[in-house]
Amino acid sequence: MTDLLLKNGRIIDPVNHRDETGDILIRDGRIAGTGKNLKPDGVETEIDVTGKWIVPGLVDMHVHLREPGREDKETIQTGCQAAVAGGFTAVACMPNTVPVNDNQSITRFILDKALDAPARVYPIAAITRGLDGSQLTDMAELHDAGVVAFSDDGRCVTNADLLRRAMDYTKLFDGLIIEHCEDPVLSNGGVMREGFVCTTLGLSPIPSLAEELMVARDIRIAEYTGGRLHIAHVSSRESVRLIAEARERGVRVSAEVTPHHLFLTDEEVRSFDTNTKMNPPLGTEQDRKALEDALIAGVIDCIATDHAPHTEQEKMVEYDYAPNGVIGLETALPLVLTQLVHSRRMSPSRMVEVMSVNPCRILGMEGGTLSDHAVADITVIDPERLWLVEPSRFYSKSRNTPFGGMSLRGAAAMTIVSGRIVYQADEE
Ligand SMILES: [Zn+2]
Numbered sequence: 001m002t003d004l005l006l007k008n009g010r011i012i013d014p015v016n017h018r019d020e021t022g023d024i025l026i027r028d029g030r031i032a033g034t035g036k037n038l039k040p041d042g043v044e045t046e047i048d049v050t051g052k053w054i055v056p057g058l059v060d061m062h063v064h065l066r067e068p069g070r071e072d073k074e075t076i077q078t079g080c081q082a083a084v085a086g087g088f089t090a091v092a093c094m095p096n097t098v099p100v101n102d103n104q105s106i107t108r109f110i111l112d113k114a115l116d117a118p119a120r121v122y123p124i125a126a127i128t129r130g131l132d133g134s135q136l137t138d139m140a141e142l143h144d145a146g147v148v149a150f151s152d153d154g155r156c157v158t159n160a161d162l163l164r165r166a167m168d169y170t171k172l173f174d175g176l177i178i179e180h181c182e183d184p185v186l187s188n189g190g191v192m193r194e195g196f197v198c199t200t201l202g203l204s205p206i207p208s209l210a211e212e213l214m215v216a217r218d219i220r221i222a223e224y225t226g227g228r229l230h231i232a233h234v235s236s237r238e239s240v241r242l243i244a245e246a247r248e249r250g251v252r253v254s255a256e257v258t259p260h261h262l263f264l265t266d267e268e269v270r271s272f273d274t275n276t277k278m279n280p281p282l283g284t285e286q287d288r289k290a291l292e293d294a295l296i297a298g299v300i301d302c303i304a305t306d307h308a309p310h311t312e313q314e315k316m317v318e319y320d321y322a323p324n325g326v327i328g329l330e331t332a333l334p335l336v337l338t339q340l341v342h343s344r345r346m347s348p349s350r351m352v353e354v355m356s357v358n359p360c361r362i363l364g365m366e367g368g369t370l371s372d373h374a375v376a377d378i379t380v381i382d383p384e385r386l387w388l389v390e391p392s393r394f395y396s397k398s399r400n401t402p403f404g405g406m407s408l409r410g411a412a413a414m415t416i417v418s419g420r421i422v423y424q425a426d427e428e
Pocket residue numbers: 153154155180232233279280
């Protein structure tokens with residue numbers, strides 16, 4: 001493996017309380033030193049990154065890579081190309097593939113395919129077989145096969161007894177349960193958030209209560225069992241309040257928010273663009289503001305994209321019939337830089353926490369730091385690069401983004417996985 005020296009970057013490493021200009025040496029896939037004016041022997045590649053930020057590799061703990069089964073939407077390879085182009089060195093992929101990742105052979109298939117992909121891939125296994133909500137998967141076996149968490153994402157585990165048993169069981173190896181919190185009786189086939197805009201448009205409503213009731217129930221089950229719970233894509237102000245309260249009581253609960261819930265509201269649905277249709281649906285401005293505040297304050301731990309590729313054909317239908325979800329790997333970092341960091345609402349260091357340090361901690365994986373000997377997963381960010389969102393240029397196989405045409409400031413300049421440069425932006 002070749003040595004690499006990055007020179008004169010702004011090194012942002014919150015775990016070591018570091019934010020200063022310097023060099024970083026990478027040797028044999030690991031970080032071999034950090035400091036000013038490093039002059040090591042025998043370095044093969046030296047890159048000057050003046051004006052750029054050097055941060056621990058970004059991690060997206062909630063993506064859908066669609067392989068196996070829906071390779072027309074995305075593959076492990078194309079999803080990982082989109083990831084590294086967006087500055088992500090690792091992704092955790094949800095199990096709702098075809099077939100579902102509910103047994104060791106599918107987990108192994110994914111891990112095997114990922115060996116050739118530019119980013120690290122951490123599979124998440126299903127909680128119930130076939131995501132049917134009735135029978136638990138063999139969780140210990142899946143844990144041994146290398147999954148990092150369990151989720152029936154796309155659906156909620158509505159059977160409280162089953163969720164209780166899943167949490168009890170995963171305690172044996174301190175496993176993590178990721179819940180998609182939605183009471184399907186309350187959401188009842190709705191297509192957007194209940195409220196003023198929904199009434200105006202005459203679309204069928206999903207009350208925020210559908211999420212909040214399950215957040216409350218799941219927190220209570222986590223508290224009762226002592227299990228570890230992570231709440232996916234939080235979308236409502238009341239959910240934020242419930243999570244904040246639970247954490248004060250010491251419940252082992254963490255949470256994520258998506259860029260679309262952070263930066264868009266139900267007002268966007270007025271366009272009837274099916275790229276505003278997702279589950280949970282976009283909330284009100286009050287919800288959006290509460291999510292942003294909670295992320296900055298530390299109540300919400302991380303940003304996860306819920307990258308959900310769909311073909312153009314599938315999305316080019318009437319609003320009611322369009323599938324839920326949008327892609328996010330290539331737009332997340334530029335959006336966060338533009339909307340939160342450059343606007344000075346969030347510090348660069350907090351951004352690194354919510355996009356790298358915390359997802360690594362929650363999933364119990366390597367990374368999230370630039371300490372000596374740490375794995376050399378690194379994102380170099382050009383904070384000033386002007387970037388127009390052009391879906392036709394995405395590395396992802398799919399184009400379903402609500403952010404097309406936006407002008408953003410800041411993007412990944414270089415992505416390094418295990419000491420190897422896996423993505424480099426074109427110089428303008
Ligand atoms: Zn979900």
